[in-house]
Amino acid sequence: MEAAVEWAARLHHLWRSVTSITVRDELAALVLPPLQALPGVVAVWGLRHGPGLTVIEHRWSGHEPDPAQIEVSRALSADAGEQPRVIPLDGTPLAGVADQAVVSRFDVAGDPAGTFLVLTAPGADTGRITTCLAQVVEVTREAVRAIVVRRGEQLQQTRDALLAEASLQMDAVLDTAQTMRRVPRMAVPAIAEGCLVYVVEDGKPVMRSAVHVDMRRLSALLGDPAVADRLIALADRTIRGGGTEPGDAEALDARIVEPQVLRTRGRVIGVLIFVFDRADSQVPPASFLRDLASRAALAIDNSTLYEERRREVVTMQQHLLPTxxxxxxxxxxxxxxxxxxxxxxxxxxxxxxxxxxxxxxxxxxxxxxxxxxxxxxxxxxxxxxxxxxxxxxxxxxxxxxxxxxxxxxxxxxxxxxxxxxxxxxxxxxxxxxxxxxxxxxxxxxxxxxxxxxxxxxxxxxxxxxxxxxxxxxxxxxxxxxxxxxxxxxxxxxxxxxxxxxxxxxxxxxxxxxxxxxxxxxxxxxxxxxxxxxxxxxxxxxxxxxxxxxxx
Amino acid sequence: MNDDLIFVVEDTDEDVEAIDRAISRSHPDVQVEFFRSGTEVQPRLADGTPHPRLLLLDLNMPGESGLDVVRWIRARRDLDGLTVVVFTSSEDQAEADACYAAGADSYIYKPLNFALFQSVLAQTLNYWGKVARTVVPPPGDSSAHT
CATH class of the missing domain: 3.60.40.10 (PPM-type phosphatase domain)
Structure with a gap:
């Protein structure tokens, strides 16, 4: 009875604690120790999965898993569901660590799946551990869902702020070169790891500005004529209504490359190429990139028109003066x-x-x-x-x-x-x-x-x-x-x-x-x-x- | 090198507060040490203790400028692995070019809006954190990994 009260108190504390966390990395320190404290528990492992249930992160309490044990854990997670299952470990590389594993895998939309493995000593009360694990999984899933929601809200705030600040910054200058520098500078690294500006000159795209969070890396890539040509080809295809081809992202050593046409006043004036290394969930939707590109196009076009007009004024003025x-x-x-x-x-x-x-x-x-x-x-x-x-x-x-x-x-x-x-x-x-x-x-x-x-x-x-x-x-x-x-x-x-x-x-x-x-x-x-x-x-x-x- | 430690050199109170708030939200495990000038950070970087993974540097400070600090760091072989990120509201392209020429790894725009400010810092730390993880093996047993 006393153990049940103690667990209820721990669970209550857990619910309260997880509501305040902002990133998933903070979760392990909160959810693993209560399970570790249960009688008969040897270790508690938490896995975070990538595509195909690969293990992209792992956390542990008690015994630290080695790579072979992580691989066994991954295999066990493939057959697991959210309802915890008790799996004997006889004949597996985990047999030397524990007698049984209580395993539960959970999924949350918009974030990687996770698996808990609670490793138990012989004679442990796996029934009770199963119940406790199910409760911890519920808390964890809810915490991850809340993080996903908050992250989505924050991303939206960031994108709204970027559009507002980008418009403000770009409209504040009437110098074309400066405008073309400001566009990628605003975008990197807030929404992309890299951003390149191409403008149409004599019918061909010409790179006018490029910013990357790691400029040395970008400079090295642009110094390779094959990469530079590939980017021009991508910009050219985009101007003509096409887009990326297989191998474009790899050529830039990036996860994703996303070109957006710069179109304003019914004319295509160039292309923005966004370069992403970040996770898919952090990549802005195409509609947002289109919106940013359209504002950039207007600002670039305005400054270009201004410079043309100014040149005309200076020329006309000279005609009013003695030669x-x-x-x-x-x-x-x-x-x-x-x-x-x-x-x-x-x-x-x-x-x-x-x-x-x-x-x-x-x-x-x-x-x-x-x-x-x-x-x-x-x-x-x-x-x-x-x-x-x-x-x-x-x-x-x-x-x-x-x-x-x-x-x-x-x-x-x-x-x-x-x-x-x-x-x-x-x-x-x-x-x-x-x-x-x-x-x-x-x-x-x-x-x-x-x-x-x-x-x-x-x-x-x-x-x-x-x-x-x-x-x-x-x-x-x-x-x-x-x-x-x-x-x-x-x-x-x-x-x-x-x-x-x-x-x-x-x-x-x-x-x-x-x-x-x-x-x-x-x-x-x-x-x-x-x-x-x-x-x-x-x-x-x-x-x-x-x-x-x-x- | 201490992967969970970053240094921030920033002389403006408001920016110190904003950087502290932003990083504590996006990277709560990262330990941040603040310095108010280049002169203040140099002895700490040279004291022989493990240096941080990343140094976030304001450009325009009284006394020694951010650019001077970049040059000082890149002149020291013992700080080779230190990522130097210039975080500035300066619009001057010549300053950006000078910072890269001096050996800065990133030249990042300092936005006015806090949501954007936080995102810029978080993505910068994420990017350089990933780069660091590709060359540094994961740490061993630690209570942080419980």
């Missing part, structure tokens, strides 16, 4: 134009340099508000109007007046800031007459002295019926440099909202004082972009140095 600047004796001139980051429409900054009569030259810079086709058309018109009139010796104020009239006549709501530097070389240097219609003031970098800020003034063209301009004059001595620019340069902001103009323009100019003008214009744009972390607007910079001969 080359005139050569003017006594002046060294350089210009740069930088399209703002993540900008997909043509902007409105422009510049030009023209020669006028009497050996003078005019440098023009301006900014049409807004972006897009309308702004681009206006940009072209504004630059050509000012440049053509200045080239015909029209005074800058008159040229601006004409442009203002034209803007008002067209009924455009867009306004234009503009600045013209009329440059007249003379015996004392180069006289600069600066005329501004709401444009940022120029900078004069004195040779051997600090940079000075000129004056701006005026009102943007297109706003008033009678344009209002600001005018000032400076003299450039030999080696002095006039720098004119658009507001994209000065209004770049850092994380605290401070502007480049307030915080860093002065020291940047000081640093670049002796730089050649070609470097000066590029470095100024770069410094502004670096200050803000990104360049939110286009930047045009024109630098004119007196007393240097053009190349």
């Amino acid at each position: 080359r600047l005139p050569v003017i004796p006594g002046l060294r001139i350089a210009a740069s134009y930088t399209v703002g980051d993540q900008i997909l429409e043509v902007g409105g900054d422009f510049y030009d340099v023209v020669t006028a009569g009497n050996g003078a030259a005019a440098a023009v810079i301006g900014d049409v508000c807004g972006r897009g086709v309308d702004a681009a058309a206006l940009t072209g018109m504004a630059r050509h109007t000012l440049a053509a009139l200045l080239q015909e010796d029209a005074p800058p104020v008159r040229a601006m007046h004409r442009l203002n009239t034209r803007l008002r006549l067209d009924g455009s709501w867009r306004f234009v800031t503009a600045g013209v530097a009329l440059l007249r070389p003379g015996p004392d240097g180069v006289a600069v007459d600066w005329t501004s219609a709401g444009h940022p003031a120029p900078v004069v970098m004195r040779r051997g002295g600090p940079a000075e800020r000129g004056t701006g003034g005026g009102v943007p063209l297109g706003v008033l019926a009678e344009p209002r301009t600001g005018r000032s004059r400076v003299l450039l001595g030999p080696g002095d440099t006039l720098v004119i620019f658009t507001d994209g340069l000065t209004e770049s902001r850092d994380a605290d909202g401070c502007m480049f103009e307030e915080q860093a323009l002065g020291e940047t100019l000081e640093r670049l004082r002796d730089a050649p003008v070609e470097n000066l214009v590029d470095e100024l744009s770069r410094a502004s972009a670096a200050f803000g972390g990104t360049l939110p607007d286009d930047v045009a910079v024109l630098a004119i140095r007196a007393g240097e001969q053009p190349e």
